[in-house]
Amino acid sequence: NAGVTQTPKFRVLKTGQSMTLLCAQDMNHEYMYWYRQDPGMGLRLIHYSVGEGTTAKGEVPDGYNVSRLKKQNFLLGLESAAPSQTSVYFCASTTTPSMNTEAFFGQGTRLTVV
Amino acid sequence: AQTVTQSQPEMSVQEAETVTLSCTYDTSESDYYLFWYKQPPSRQMILVIRQEAYKQQNATENRFSVNFQKAAKSFSLKISDSQLGDAAMYFCAFSPDMRFGAGTRLTVKP
Numbered sequence: 001n002a003g004v005t006q007t008p009k010f011r012v013l014k015t016g017q018s019m020t021l022l023c024a025q026d027m028n029h030e031y032m033y034w035y036r037q038d039p040g041m042g043l044r045l046i047h048y049s050v051g052e053g054t055t056a057k058g059e060v061p062d063g064y065n066v067s068r069l070k071k072q073n074f075l076l077g078l079e080s081a082a083p084s085q086t087s088v089y090f091c092a093s094t095t096t097p098s099m100n101t102e103a104f105f106g107q108g109t110r111l112t113v114v
Numbered sequence: 115a116q117t118v119t120q121s122q123p124e125m126s127v128q129e130a131e132t133v134t135l136s137c138t139y140d141t142s143e144s145d146y147y148l149f150w151y152k153q154p155p156s157r158q159m160i161l162v163i164r165q166e167a168y169k170q171q172n173a174t175e176n177r178f179s180v181n182f183q184k185a186a187k188s189f190s191l192k193i194s195d196s197q198l199g200d201a202a203m204y205f206c207a208f209s210p211d212m213r214f215g216a217g218t219r220l221t222v223k224p
Contacts, residue, residue, distance in 0.1 A: 033212055040123065042205060042216035059213075088157070092212070102149065103212060105159035 002026050006091050006106035013081040013113045021076040021109055023091030031094045032074040033058075033103070034066060036087040043090060049074055081113045116141040118208050120215035127196045128223050134181075135191045135218045137206030143167075147209040148182070148189045153217075154202040162204070165189065198222050 007022045023032065030051050035043040045058030049068040063085060065077045074093075078085060088110050092103040117140045127133035139148070150162040165173045165182050173180050177197075181190045193200055201222045206215040 031212075035214070040216060042120070043214040045211075045213065048212070090159070092159075094212070102161040102164065103159075103207075103209075108157045 004091055004093055004104050004106040006089075006109050008109060009107065010110050011112070013078075013111065015081060015083060015113060017081050018077070018079050019081065019111075020078075021089055021091075021111075023074045023076070023093075023106060025072055025074075025093040025104070027093065027104065028071070029093035029095055029104070030071075031096065032068065033092045033094075034064070034074065034076045035090045035092065036060065036085075037090060037108075038087050046076065046089075081111075083113045085111065086113045087111060116143070116208050116211045116213050118206055118213050118215040120206055120218050122218045123216070124219045124221070126221045126223060127193070129196055129198060131196055132192060132194045133196055133220065135193075135204050135206075135220070137189045137191070137215055139187050139189065139206070139208050141187070141208065143210075148180075149207040149209065150178070150180070150189075150191045151205045151207060151214075152200075152202045153205065159205075163191065193220075196222050198224060 004025045033048040034046040044060045047066040049055045052071040055066045067075045088108050091106040094103045095101045119138045146167045148165045152160045152162050163175045177194045179192045203217045205217045
């Protein structure tokens with residue numbers, strides 16, 4: 001029962017470096033989401049996907065890109081990391097949100113940009 | 115865009131007492147779902163309770179219950195007989211957008 005798995009769990013980047021966060025789910029969920037969590041601001045939606053091959057912008061998409069080439073994977077990319085992107089990143093997945101189903105979350109990735 | 119507002123950054127309750135966490139939302143949708151999630155220090159997000167907007171009856175899960183006021187767009191969480199293990203961040207969430215509030219940090223005093 002893996003559920004939602006995020007890789008890596010921790011990462012330190014230098015300003016300007018790039019990296020990709022991987023989210024993998026084994027529940028055959030259609031919808032996947034990337035959030036960032038900052039103190040006092042809750043979880044803010046970065047990007048989301050409603051199915052394989054589709055992505056859409058959330059509340060705070062600037063500086064991030066995403067891809068959903070396979071249904072089970074949702075990648076979050078930082079092309080040129082900035083200190084403002086220091087945060088804890090969460091991935092989540094759900095079946096169709098119009099149904100009364102909960103979102104399942106990964107364990108989070110703590111990213112520090114120095 | 116839908117918004118979710120939690121106006122209480124921090125709350126405190128004595129063990130065995132009752133506490134209510136507030137949440138309001140704004141939407142033009144008529145059919146939606148509301149959730150409360152708990153995030154303990156482990157960072158894991160745990161579903162506490164859910165409410166379907168078309169149901170008038172308030173949801174209940176053991177010591178957790180909600181007061182859902184659709185007209186007022188209010189969705190508060192009541193925790194009865196608070197336990198030390200209830201200490202966590204609590205987030206209100208709105209679906210189908212999967213938008214979250216800023217969270218309320220609950221402290222339980224022994």
